[in-house]
Amino acid sequence: MNKPFAITLNVGSSLANKTGSWRSFRPAYVNRLPPCNNACPAGEDTQGWLFHAESGDYEAAWRHLTEANPMPAVMGRVCYHPCEGACNRGQLDSAVGINSVERFLGDEAIKQGWKFAAPAAETGKRILVVGAGPSGLSAAYQLRRMGHQVVIFEAGPLAGGMMRFGIPKYRLPREVLDAEVQRILDMGVEMRLNTKVEDLLKTMKEEKFDAAFLAVGAHIAKRTAIPAAESAKILDAVSVLRSMEGEDKPMLGRRVVVYGGGNTAIDVARTAKRLGAEEAIIVYRRTRDKMPAHDFEVEEALQEGVMMRWLSTIKQVGEGAIQVEKMELDENGKPVPTGEFDTLEADSVILALGQDVDLGLLNGVPDLSFEDGVVKVGENMMTGYPGIFAGGDMVPSDRTVTVGVGHGKLAARHINAWLAGTTYVKPPKKELATFEKLNTWYYTDADKTVRPMLDIIRRQSTFDEVQGGLNEDNALFEARRCLSCGNCFECDNCYGVCPDNAVIKLGPGKKFEFNYDYCKGCGVCVEECPCGAIKMEAEAS
Amino acid sequence: MGHQDVKFYQTGTFTVGNRLLPPEQRSVQSEIERTNSLNSGHRACQGCGEALGARYAIDAAMRATGNQLIAVNATGCLEVFSTPYPETSWQIPWIHSLFGNAAAVATGVAAAAKIRAQKAGKPLAETRVIAQGGDGGTTDIGFGCLSGMFERNDDVLYICYDNQAYMNTGVQRSSATPPAARTATTMPVGEHPGNEWGQGKNVPLIAMAHGIPYVATASVSDLRDLEYKVTKAMNMRGARYIHIFVPCPLGWGSASCDTIKLARLAKETGLFPVFEAEYGEVTNVSKIRQKQPVEAYLRLQRRFAHLFGKTPQLELIARFQAMADQNIRKFGLLGEDKATVGFPGSEHK
Numbered sequence: 010m011n012k013p014f015a016i017t018l019n020v021g022s023s024l025a026n027k028t029g030s031w032r033s034f035r036p037a038y039v040n041r042l043p044p045c046n047n048a049c050p051a052g053e054d055t056q057g058w059l060f061h062a063e064s065g066d067y068e069a070a071w072r073h074l075t076e077a078n079p080m081p082a083v084m085g086r087v088c089y090h091p092c093e094g095a096c097n098r099g100q101l102d103s104a105v106g107i108n109s110v111e112r113f114l115g116d117e118a119i120k121q122g123w124k125f126a127a128p129a130a131e132t133g134k135r136i137l138v139v140g141a142g143p144s145g146l147s148a149a150y151q152l153r154r155m156g157h158q159v160v161i162f163e164a165g166p167l168a169g170g171m172m173r174f175g176i177p178k179y180r181l182p183r184e185v186l187d188a189e190v191q192r193i194l195d196m197g198v199e200m201r202l203n204t205k206v207e208d209l210l211k212t213m214k215e216e217k218f219d220a221a222f223l224a225v226g227a228h229i230a231k232r233t234a235i236p237a238a239e240s241a242k243i244l245d246a247v248s249v250l251r252s253m254e255g256e257d258k259p260m261l262g263r264r265v266v267v268y269g270g271g272n273t274a275i276d277v278a279r280t281a282k283r284l285g286a287e288e289a290i291i292v293y294r295r296t297r298d299k300m301p302a303h304d305f306e307v308e309e310a311l312q313e314g315v316m317m318r319w320l321s322t323i324k325q326v327g328e329g330a331i332q333v334e335k336m337e338l339d340e341n342g343k344p345v346p347t348g349e350f351d352t353l354e355a356d357s358v359i360l361a362l363g364q365d366v367d368l369g370l371l372n373g374v375p376d377l378s379f380e381d382g383v384v385k386v387g388e389n390m391m392t393g394y395p396g397i398f399a400g401g402d403m404v405p406s407d408r409t410v411t412v413g414v415g416h417g418k419l420a421a422r423h424i425n426a427w428l429a430g431t432t433y434v435k436p437p438k439k440e441l442a443t444f445e446k447l448n449t450w451y452y453t454d455a456d457k458t459v460r461p462m463l464d465i466i467r468r469q470s471t472f473d474e475v476q477g478g479l480n481e482d483n484a485l486f487e488a489r490r491c492l493s494c495g496n497c498f499e500c501d502n503c504y505g506v507c508p509d510n511a512v513i514k515l516g517p518g519k520k521f522e523f524n525y526d527y528c529k530g531c532g533v534c535v536e537e538c539p540c541g542a543i544k545m546e547a548e549a550s
Numbered sequence: 551m552g553h554q555d556v557k558f559y560q561t562g563t564f565t566v567g568n569r570l571l572p573p574e575q576r577s578v579q580s581e582i583e584r585t586n587s588l589n590s591g592h593r594a595c596q597g598c599g600e601a602l603g604a605r606y607a608i609d610a611a612m613r614a615t616g617n618q619l620i621a622v623n624a625t626g627c628l629e630v631f632s633t634p635y636p637e638t639s640w641q642i643p644w645i646h647s648l649f650g651n652a653a654a655v656a657t658g659v660a661a662a663a664k665i666r667a668q669k670a671g672k673p674l675a676e677t678r679v680i681a682q683g684g685d686g687g688t689t690d691i692g693f694g695c696l697s698g699m700f701e702r703n704d705d706v707l708y709i710c711y712d713n714q715a716y717m718n719t720g721v722q723r724s725s726a727t728p729p730a731a732r733t734a735t736t737m738p739v740g741e742h743p744g745n746e747w748g749q750g751k752n753v754p755l756i757a758m759a760h761g762i763p764y765v766a767t768a769s770v771s772d773l774r775d776l777e778y779k780v781t782k783a784m785n786m787r788g789a790r791y792i793h794i795f796v797p798c799p800l801g802w803g804s805a806s807c808d809t810i811k812l813a814r815l816a817k818e819t820g821l822f823p824v825f826e827a828e829y830g831e832v833t834n835v836s837k838i839r840q841k842q843p844v845e846a847y848l849r850l851q852r853r854f855a856h857l858f859g860k861t862p863q864l865e866l867i868a869r870f871q872a873m874a875d876q877n878i879r880k881f882g883l884l885g886e887d888k889a890t891v892g893f894p895g896s897e898h899k
């Protein structure tokens with residue numbers, strides 16, 4: 010080469026200088042576990058589906074969501090959303106309205122008629138599911154997706170379990186439930202209504218089932234011995250709520266007393282109000298903050314005019330009146346009687362003291378173990394009898410729709426493995442994306458979108474749905490409030506902030522790679538990643 | 551909150567890119583096709599703010615000029631770490647002469663570009679010129695050349711990468727070094743440990759006093775603002791000046807990963823006001839978004855370690871806070887306040 014004056018070497022590029030050799034720590038892209046996902050009893054990949062919703066691709070979001078849970082429109086109404094309680098954004102302004110977006114996606118799917126795909130191949134295995142509540146339906150859905158033949162036996166006249174015969178219409182309109190149940194049946198799941206399983210082993214043998222998943226729920230109302238007059242009207246909450254689904258609505262009278270402090274007590278009191286009761290009074294032996302009912306439900310009930318009598322027990326039920334005894338809390342927070350009595354007018358008393366499980370179908374099944382009236386299952390959701398699995402309210406756990414759905418999913422995975430003679434191993438839990446791992450500077454300020462509520466007059470007199478949904482605009486807004494904890498959302502920060510140009514951008518949807526030839530290990534990318542999707546690791550040296 | 555139009559983009563324009571934003575609203579740095587003016591393999595320290603600031607600025611200028619750009623570099627880290635003979639990291643036409651003459655060399659290059667344009671029958675130079683250097687090369691030794699370039703209104707954008715000392719030769723004090731800071735020449739000993747308290751030299755304000763078309767400050771912590779300012783400057787003619795805040799992990803004794811965080815804190819405390827000015831008047835300031843006390847900034851740097859030790863120098867920390875508070879007042883960095891600094895009446899030059 011003809012070089013200019015005083016030049017002896019060809020021009021070289023600094024690319025010859027591999028500065029990666031300076032490094033003692035290296036950045037690596039990771040996927041951490043967002044706290045919302047971690048808290049979801051149904052195991053939803055919340056952050057994952059919100060990611061799709063953020064770009065307005067609601068169908069992709071819905072498909073991603075329904076891998077874990079086939080009933081987002083139901084879930085978006087009745088779930089107590091522990092995800093939101095864990096949401097990192099709660100430490101910034103207020104939690105992402107995950108549940109409202111879920112409902113929006115569920116409603117959108119019903120509106121657009123999105124369907125589940127039929128399984129790619131049939132396995133030829135036949136599985137019995139007992140009970141068409143959330144847990145049974147979830148298991149049926151997952152098992153069908155895996156290609157198994159699934160038959161649901163349901164004792165009741167309609168599917169849904171407590172979603173239909175417990176949760177009132179004003180919280181869960183039945184068209185929504187029907188649509189989501191039908192979509193599961195449309196995958197080729199067979200359901201036999203009005204078919205109670207009386208002898209499980211017999212049924213399994215007769216119809217050649219390879220395995221069974223039981224989810225019969227807890228439907229027997231607990232009773233307590235209260236001295237009562239002959240003519241006193243004492244009912245139980247589950248029967249009252251159940252009869253709401255039939256032709257003859259329950260006759261409760263003008264003054265209704267509900268005994269208990271759980272969600273069921275609240276629902277039955279709110280139902281009584283809507284049926285025209287002038288007074289609906291909840292009598293509970295502890296204080297408001299000790300009530301097992303969720304605070305927002307107590308609040309909504311109070312708004313609707315339900316009255317509460319805390320620190321009281323019912324001593325006697327007479328005709329048209331009851332006697333209550335005032336309680337006080339001792340130093341351990343336990344209610345103790347005070348000996349002071351009061352009389353309340355009451356045309357009927359509804360007991361909402363919890364439910365027991367009807368385990369009749371298990372008569373004659375060997376090797377089962379029980380605990381407090383429920384069936385014990387292992388980590389794999391299998392009872393002591395090989396091939397019989399169980400979940401939902403009939404096994405020891407929190408009794409919610411979401412837990413039931415989670416059990417159904419987990420059981421399906423174990424059943425699938427068990428049928429193949431293997432064991433399902435849960436993937437190891439990823440490191441939690443805690444708030445400290447985020448760099449929240451980068452997120453735009455935005456308060457939570459509040460769902461509209463039905464006006465109070467209609468809430469006291471009709472069974473119209475109380476809580477409204479989001480529209481497309483504010484659902485998108487709400488989805489975009491997600492911080493994407495622990496998972497790259499392609500903000501390009503790492504690509505931009507590297508002083509050494511050592512981050513390779515692979516293009517939309519393809520994320521990024523480090524160019525370890527030049528990365529000096531400064532860690533700026535790690536510090537400036539908004540969502541904590543990069544971590545620093547020591548070099549092997 | 552009632553109905554909300556979806557104009558909300560999760561991170562808005564705070565991040566480098568944002569998959570939800572339309573492409574035209576994304577930064578130059580977010581593009582796969584960015585010039586990477588300062589390529590990998592340069593020998594800057596880990597986490598070098600100057601290397602980052604230079605790539606941010608020059609990539610934006612390349613985009614703004616359709617790649618018709620020459621850069622003139624003063625001696626200093628940026629020059630030394632990028633061009634050990636015969637290697638170069640620069641992927642643009644680039645020239646280095648001396649420590650103190652970058653502005654003068656750039657004036658010459660701009661004159662040559664103008665003559666070439668005139669010979670081709672065009673009124674304006676098509677090749678645009680940037681001069682760049684460190685704070686030492688700008689506020690001290692190169693200051694005479696710089697002031698002359700301003701005064702003649704030469705068609706050059708001068709960019710100062712301010713890391714607050716002569717870093718390349720081992721961290722000596724410059725007229726941009728903050729008070730109390732430890733440097734090799736201002737050790738934390740004696741009655742007034744570290745650098746003297748005084749005014750230092752505020753070159754952005756001095757540049758404004760020249761009445762030139764455009765003066766701005768910027769920071770590696772605010773990429774969008776930096777790109778906006780460089781782009782705006784390259785769309786103007788005449789003498790322009792941008793002063794970019796670039797933390798130096800080595801000279802400041804800070805963790806290499808904290809470079810951007812420190813730049814952000816300098817702005818959020820008010821210690822480094824980010825603004826722009828045209829013809830001597832402030833036209834825009836970047837408001838403080840999450841106000842921070844000066845300690846948050848000072849504590850992360852070993853050059854200020856003697857302020858904290860066993861008996862914290864509360865009085866000195868308070869003086870820093872007073873400096874920050876004065877900037878906040880002077881430049882109107884909070885809320886609806888307006889800037890009160892400026893040298894009005896020079897737009898007819």
Ligand SMILES: Cc1cc2nc3c(=O)[nH]c(=O)nc-3n(C[C@H](O)[C@H](O)[C@H](O)COP(=O)(O)OP(=O)(O)OC[C@H]3O[C@@H](n4cnc5c(N)ncnc54)[C@H](O)[C@@H]3O)c2cc1C
Binds near residue numbers: 163171228367401403
């Ligand atoms: C009033 C009320 C309100 C509630 N509100 C909420 C709420 O807002 N959110 C929430 O998450 N949870 C709520 N819950 C709890 C939730 O409904 C239950 O935890 C959940 O439905 C349990 O699901 P499951 O599938 O185990 O049983 P279930 O929903 O009880 O379903 C069991 C099904 O099995 C059928 N079955 C029973 N025995 C047999 C048999 N031998 N053969 C065939 N079929 C049989 C039953 O007919 C029923 O359909 C509420 C419960 C009540 C009572």
Ligand SMILES: Cc1ncc(C[n+]2csc(CCOP(=O)(O)OP(=O)(O)O)c2C)c(N)n1
Binds near residue numbers: 649683
């Ligand atoms: C006339 C002259 N004096 C001194 C030097 C030595 N020298 C080279 S770089 C430098 C310091 C540069 O400091 P600054 O301009 O702030 O840039 P930085 O290295 O901090 O980026 C000095 C003193 C020189 N090259 N030329």
Ligand code: SF4
Binds near residue numbers: 045046095491492494
């Ligand atoms: S911000 Fe998003 S990813 Fe993080 S916890 Fe909340 S919903 Fe989950």
Ligand code: SF4
Binds near residue numbers: 496498501521537
């Ligand atoms: S900085 Fe942005 S692009 Fe990089 S890993 Fe984190 S979220 Fe993804």
Ligand code: SF4
Binds near residue numbers: 506508512532533534
């Ligand atoms: S910013 Fe660049 S050099 Fe620094 S650790 Fe990240 S990839 Fe490596």
Ligand SMILES: [Mg+2]
Binds near residue numbers: 713
């Ligand atoms: Mg310097």
